[in-house]
Amino acid sequence: MRNEKAAEVFRTFLKRGKNRITPERFEVLDAALEHDGHFGADDLFIQLKNLKSKVSRATVYNTLELLAQCDLLSKRNFGDNLNRYESNYKRQTHDHLICVDCGKIVEFSDPRLSKIPQEVSDKLGFEMDSYSFNIFARCKNQKECKNRK
């Protein structure tokens, strides 16, 4: 199903940048918003492929980038050479803690962080765009931690 509000945001963004409104781009948007958590670009491509979609890998990559540009998605990188995306749609900003043994990702938000990026950017003479804060840690409960990495 299509999320009309998100589709509208995307449509507006595309027009403003003289990007064309194509059905493929909305197929990618729909699939991306259906994910609960983080997903890789190739995951999404495979998923679409399984649904018999004809959208190509190149279009998936290109579109996810556009969706990140217009803030419908966030692009994340947890230091494993894999870009992950995550829906921003009606979710509050948060940061991530990653277990270095099992790869589990836990979201948290700490109010102390929120002002820092803006203040640091100002002080250094930059215009703040975004930030990433990742904590790498180990599950204390080793029974639950699958050590799969």
Added chain:
Amino acid sequence: MRNEKAAEVFRTFLKRGKNRITPERFEVLDAALEHDGHFGADDLFIQLKNLKSKVSRATVYNTLELLAQCDLLSKRNFGDNLNRYESNYKRQTHDHLICVDCGKIVEFSDPRLSKIPQEVSDKLGFEMDSYSFNIFARCKNQKECKNRK
């Protein structure tokens, strides 16, 4: 030239892990410590190659990983699918601001950050290992910003 103090740390670390003390590993250590800023594994390999070193790519990657494990280097990732390393040797901990236009990296340190990773890990039931905090921003002075990305 060799930094004997760092070499000693590495030697001790290698022994403790039943890793062998090989000349190649110290070649990599020397080359890594000569870098002022951040460098990629492949950069270092090319650099060694140019110096007529016989150390192989595999050994460079392997050794940098070991050097990061024993905290002589830090492994960084600025979201561009490239692992960078940076000498920890007699430098204080710091975080990074990256210009999304020109790729310039500025180091800063904000005292407010230091306690957060530990506290968050504790609260969520994890054992803190490390953290990364990157701010993505734009140079305000567009004349200096080369927009090379």
Added chain:
DNA sequence: ATTGCTGCAAAACGTTTGCACCTAT
């Protein structure tokens, strides 16, 4: 009619692996 977008496949990129030889212990 333009010009941007698409699918496809192939290339690029940093990184990892398999293997036979070598060497620190």
Added chain:
DNA sequence: ATAGGTGCAAACGTTTTGCAGCAAT
């Protein structure tokens, strides 16, 4: 002697690109 490390090249997985045809404007 024997595990572990090495160099080499080839494989890997993700991402990007080149190109000819297609479709939104």
